[in-house]
Amino acid sequence: DSSGRLLIGETSAVLDSSNALLQVGASEGANMVLYRDDTSVAQNDSIGLIRFYSNAGSSKQEHARISATSAFTSGDGDKPGNLIFYTTADGASSPTERLRIDSNGNIGVNQTSVNSSRKMEITQPSSYTSALRINSAGSAGNGAYVEFFVGSANYKVGGDHSTNALLFQKDGTEYMRHDSSGRLLLGTTSAETLRTNITPSLQIEGTSANT
Numbered sequence: 478d479s480s481g482r483l484l485i486g487e488t489s490a491v492l493d494s495s496n497a498l499l500q501v502g503a504s505e506g507a508n509m510v511l512y513r514d515d516t517s518v519a520q521n522d523s524i525g526l527i528r529f530y531s532n533a534g535s536s537k538q539e540h541a542r543i544s545a546t547s548a549f550t551s552g553d554g555d556k557p558g559n560l561i562f563y564t565t566a567d568g569a570s571s572p573t574e575r576l577r578i579d580s581n582g583n584i585g586v587n588q589t590s591v592n593s594s595r596k597m598e599i600t601q602p603s604s605y606t607s608a609l610r611i612n613s614a615g616s617a618g619n620g621a622y623v624e625f626f627v628g629s630a631n632y633k634v635g636g637d638h639s640t641n642a643l644l645f646q647k648d649g650t651e652y653m654r655h656d657s658s659g660r661l662l663l664g665t666t667s668a669e670t671l672r673t674n675i676t677p678s679l680q681i682e683g684t685s686a687n688t
Contacts, residue, residue: 478490480495481495481498482495482497482498482499482500483498483499483500484500484502485499485500485501485502486501486502486503486507487500487501487502511524511525511526511527511545512525513525518547518550518551519547519550519551520547520548520549520550521546521547522546522547522551523544523545523546524545524546524547524558525544525545526542526543526544526545527542527543527544528541528542529541529542536570538565538570538571539565539570539571539572540564540565540572541562541563541564541565541572542562542563542572543560543561543562543563544560544561544562544563545558545559545560545561546558546559546561547559548579548580549580557580558580559577559578559579559580560577560578561574561576561577561578562574562575562576562577563575574589575587577589577591579591581593582596583595583596583597583598584596584597584598585597585598585599585600586598586599586600587599587600587601587602588600611623611635613636613638619638620635620636620637620638620644621635621636621638622634622635622636622644623635630647630648631647631648631649632645632646632647633645633646633647634646640656640657641657642654642655642656642657643655651666652664654666656668659678660677660678660679660680661678661679661680662680662682663679663680663681663682664681664682664683665680665681665682668680
């Protein structure tokens with residue numbers, strides 16, 4: 478068009494921006510196909526690649542890339558693939574692999590080879606103090622939890638926003654709490670003050686049959 482954009486399947490720009498140079502439209506939803514035209518594809522061969530560059534400092538260098546590779550030697554009816562994401566660190570000029578989804582759907586973060594018995598692996602760089610952080614953005618009463626489903630049972634471990642406590646639950650029932658004062662409470666959600674006005678660091682409550 479008059480702005481230098483290439484429109485495929487459309488007669489007018491979908492995004493009226495001068496830097497949206499390629500725009501593709503189709504009634505069923507547009508597709509972009511990256512194709513390796515080779516009858517012999519070995520393990521780790523590139524299938525397609527999207528690369529992101531800039532000319533900052535008058536030097537054309539890469540900021541990031543998204544790559545598809547063959548997970549193993551491929552053939553007719555056998556096309557195992559990996560999807561790999563790269564970013565370039567501050568002070569560097571070439572990208573490093575950061576996240577991989579392998580042919581089994583396993584996810585590796587800073588981990589180029591994911592153990593087949595694990596769905597997700599995170600390798601923590603030495604400069605980091607934690608490998609995974611989950612924040613609670615909700616109001617009081619909400620929290621941030623990790624859920625585990627074992628058979629029909631639902632286990633939750635997480636922090637309660639209103640009390641700043643770490644909770645351990647099964648099927649919606651709380652069984653243990655590490656409260657904001659560092660006390661461990663089993664079978665109860667609040668600490669008791671004894672007659673000596675001392676609140677114990679470990680408190681266990683139950684029925685008369687199992688206390």
